[in-house]
Amino acid sequence: MIEADDSGADERLRRIEAVTDSTLSRLEVEDLFDELLARICGLLQVDTATILLLDQHAQQLVATAAKGLEEEVRQGFRVAVGQGFAGRVAQDKQPVVLEEVTPATVVNPLLHEKGIRSMLGVPMFAGTELVGVLHVGGLTPRRFNADDIRLLQLVADRASLASQARLGNIDRTAALALQRSLLPTRLPEAAGVDMAARYVPGHHTGIGGDWYDVFSLPTGWLGIVVGDVSGHGLPAAVVMGRLRSALRAYALECDDPADALTRLDHKIQHFEAGKLATVLYTLVSPDRTEMRVSLAGHLPPILATPGEPVDTVPLPVDLPLGIGRPKHRRSTSVEFPPGAVLVCYTDGLIERRNELIDVGLDRLRAAIHPGPAESVCVTVMTTLAVEQPVDDVALLAVRRHAPAG
Incomplete structure (x- = not known):
């Protein structure tokens, strides 16, 4: 019994190290998102993983990075806070487990087309402010446990830091462009x-x-x-x-x-x-x-x-x-x-x-x-x-x- 507990602890530690690896910090933001999603798919043995960042002005979640659901990003998928699965995670600001995907619980038809059966989603925060949602899904029914939720939340926290750095870079670039265009040189x-x-x-x-x-x-x-x-x-x-x-x-x-x-x-x-x-x-x-x-x-x-x-x-x-x-x-x-x-x-x-x-x-x-x-x-x-x-x-x-x- 003790050996089993030690084995479980070792596995949890390995999973944590996989998503907090210091080498990730050297990646560009888009590459970091891609690597994090790839790792969490392997660790949780899921088939899809998606990051949706919050458009504060429109109060909509925008698909920004994905594994297994790349079409969401290419099609510019958006969902309002409070609608669908991701919108519910954003509204409640709590992890949500969906053991059975149905038309009543998700609004994106891509999830049905892919045959997603179970989903887990967690909110992304910068301090106390919601900045997005990270969710994963499997093609076979499964039950996500407390360890799965904690691990996905850890990945979401890492992605949140990267998203804020990304927004900061975008703000600085846009501000510089505005300065050059609006203030006479x-x-x-x-x-x-x-x-x-x-x-x-x-x-x-x-x-x-x-x-x-x-x-x-x-x-x-x-x-x-x-x-x-x-x-x-x-x-x-x-x-x-x-x-x-x-x-x-x-x-x-x-x-x-x-x-x-x-x-x-x-x-x-x-x-x-x-x-x-x-x-x-x-x-x-x-x-x-x-x-x-x-x-x-x-x-x-x-x-x-x-x-x-x-x-x-x-x-x-x-x-x-x-x-x-x-x-x-x-x-x-x-x-x-x-x-x-x-x-x-x-x-x-x-x-x-x-x-x-x-x-x-x-x-x-x-x-x-x-x-x-x-x-x-x-x-x-x-x-x-x-x-x-x-x-x-x-x-x-x-x-x-x-x-x-």
């Missing part, structure tokens, strides 16, 4: 002005909800935008990209910045419900002597004019976008003297923990002097960006050229 050339900009992300993905934009309109006016979407990382960046594109479209139809921001407000309330954004939108006249500025909850720009004190432009500040309380938005005409520099920015540049925002504004004003836009950006960033920001930072400087001579 080089500002456009525009007659009568020179411009410079900076962007520093406060999130590890490399991008967030702050943005700046400059574009010339068919009328000769120059559009200048600095904005800040609530949130951080890739989700905020996605919304930012949509707002940036929408505002460009509205700018072609609206001569008044306040009108364009009113339309953008309707857009965010309808299509981006729950999101908030602050935006500064300025139109600079074709002769560069005048600016029309509208602020949607955004910090006013700073104007540095030769021979005059550097100060914040006195402008009315309307509600941020997405608040849901319609109110008339305003545009204000401001003179743009020769040699003057307009500095637009997001709050990440001046906000500090345990410090009033006015202190940061004073620090910013003191760092700005009339001069080339690039020199202004260098001085501002050297003075204010002395540590890694906790929030995204966007900075845009536009200087009007002084008349020759």
Whole structure:
């Protein structure tokens, strides 16, 4: 009897070692999934094994890797949480044993076509958050025991770690692609002005909800935008990209910045419900002597004019976008003297923990002097960006050229 117990313990140890082998950590995520599924099929003597990862937005499980049911992955099989066998595992967040597969207990016809008779499924977690489901199945009836459940849960935990690494890589890749496509690598050339900009992300993905934009309109006016979407990382960046594109479209139809921001407000309330954004939108006249500025909850720009004190432009500040309380938005005409520099920015540049925002504004004003836009950006960033920001930072400087001579 003792020898039998020792034999059982040895077998359990062998099975555990097979799915916790340190060499697995050296594999790419897709290869790791493939190897884990192959090993668990052998250890549990089952014919199929499938990993379905949770699409949080759609609340659906998506077939991501499989052994014996590769068609699920190729066909992009999805099942809603709460539906079918995998959906039940996800909903209950507990292991589920299915000793007899019937049309009433599974929704994927592939399981019937393959002749699956018995199934075992366990949830996949990242901390306390559900990230997917791992299930196995056999072509012959069988009873899964407690050891089988524990072993499959161990594999699910290993796969969960890999899936989070995979998502992190996807987020970083997507964020980098967004950054390259949405933030101008080089500002456009525009007659009568020179411009410079900076962007520093406060999130590890490399991008967030702050943005700046400059574009010339068919009328000769120059559009200048600095904005800040609530949130951080890739989700905020996605919304930012949509707002940036929408505002460009509205700018072609609206001569008044306040009108364009009113339309953008309707857009965010309808299509981006729950999101908030602050935006500064300025139109600079074709002769560069005048600016029309509208602020949607955004910090006013700073104007540095030769021979005059550097100060914040006195402008009315309307509600941020997405608040849901319609109110008339305003545009204000401001003179743009020769040699003057307009500095637009997001709050990440001046906000500090345990410090009033006015202190940061004073620090910013003191760092700005009339001069080339690039020199202004260098001085501002050297003075204010002395540590890694906790929030995204966007900075845009536009200087009007002084008349020759």
